Amino acid sequence: MEILRTVEELRKWSRKARRRAGAHASNAVGLVPTMGALHAGHASLIRAAVQSCSHAAVSIFVNPTQFGPSEDYERYPRTFVADCELAAAGGAEAVFAPSVEEIYPEGAATFVDVKGLSNRLDGASRPGHFRGVATVVTKLLVAAESDKAFFGQKDAAQVAVLRRMVRDLRLGTEVVVCPIVREADGLALSSRNAYLSKEERKQALTLSRAVRRVEALVKHGERRAEVLIAAARVTFAVEPAVRVDYIELVDWATLAPVETAAPGALFAVAAFLGETRLIDNTILG
């Protein structure tokens, strides 16, 4: 497996991959953009990329512009050697691991903004977060000239922002969304789970409990947003150590709140356990 450090190396790798795949291959190059600290959720993305594309690469870049000033950029887990092992084991042919200066040259002043969507859900709680995400993913997808890019449904609001962005900027990449991977007890996998104390780890199950509660209600025919959200609030109320950031039922394409859970609606929660902010969600059937 190759380690690529510059955008130029990534672009060369992609063009070579495309040549090897043949002129008429439609899924020559797949990219899995990550911030590293890879877990089984990322592994499922890599597996999907390797299965559906002739050549797959994983990018590992902890993107400073998507972290707020008081957030965890500095202490975000960095596990590069293990990440490379996981990427190679999954069949990735390359890891793109650039420096911050490679992605943000001195004096960098250019940002990609997705109006409207960027200010909803996580974007409402984390001003500038989705601007940072959109900016870095534009750079990665453009450099990789990928046919498909793979993201986890766990970051459902991010998926909505990136789908809109990829369509609007005509990036020529298909956004592929893979299901949330969970621990046996239901906790959605996240690199930030590593921050949790033993006590917080138990309390963190409140998020997936709320998600399952809402799924069960919808299965039994409940569709009213206010009822579903109230049920989730009750689930959180029994664990007061968990501080709710948002509980929302929205249209997955626009992230605008909906009154009724039509099929495909996104139910999403975010909550703090101490300093650690976790998210979870479900796409309602």
Next chain:
Amino acid sequence: MEILRTVEELRKWSRKARRRAGAHASNAVGLVPTMGALHAGHASLIRAAVQSCSHAAVSIFVNPTQFGPSEDYERYPRTFVADCELAAAGGAEAVFAPSVEEIYPEGAATFVDVKGLSNRLDGASRPGHFRGVATVVTKLLVAAESDKAFFGQKDAAQVAVLRRMVRDLRLGTEVVVCPIVREADGLALSSRNAYLSKEERKQALTLSRAVRRVEALVKHGERRAEVLIAAARVTFAVEPAVRVDYIELVDWATLAPVETAAPGALFAVAAFLGETRLIDNTILG
């Protein structure tokens, strides 16, 4: 010469061109982004593209997002057949002429912003203009996967914005700037010159006169911004029908005003003749 209407067609054309140019060609694909109404200035860009790249395309797209609500989007000259003849005569292999819906899909909400530079010179007079330019040029360069893109020095502030943007977004395109092409009497070529009445056409020479006046002063050793700008103001003062928009001496990279005309500084003017806004500039030696 091919006429391409969709982003997908342009991307396919570019990839085919790159294959034909050979795996190791560094200047396989050149793009000349234009708004049509092509004149000899554009012809010089096409010539440069054909000379330095194996395959060259011209894009023709009157970009709505770079026009203000009271500007001339609707009446901007559209001369598609003549444009295609000029492009073909210049050796372009393809013209990319998309619809507005192709470049801005329904619900498009994504914009590229170059902070700081976008609010200077023309960006100060035309709020949102450079955001529109940066957004559309990102889409064009990404779709064309070009090695070089060709722009006229006449739009000097645009060049500064796009150079910054291309570097920041790591687009893999070199921005090539070609000299201003002028009429015999000095008027810088512009598609908007077509708007001028006979009287305004004469008055329009004030811009190039001011530019030449400043060049002459610099040649004789004058470097002080206040003196150069005052001299330009005097030139405009004798033609009161011409309404000055700006007269500026700036660093060409940052568009920030400078006190002294160091080599490479940009002296730029913009002025209205009736409803028609023209610009001119010089890079000081």
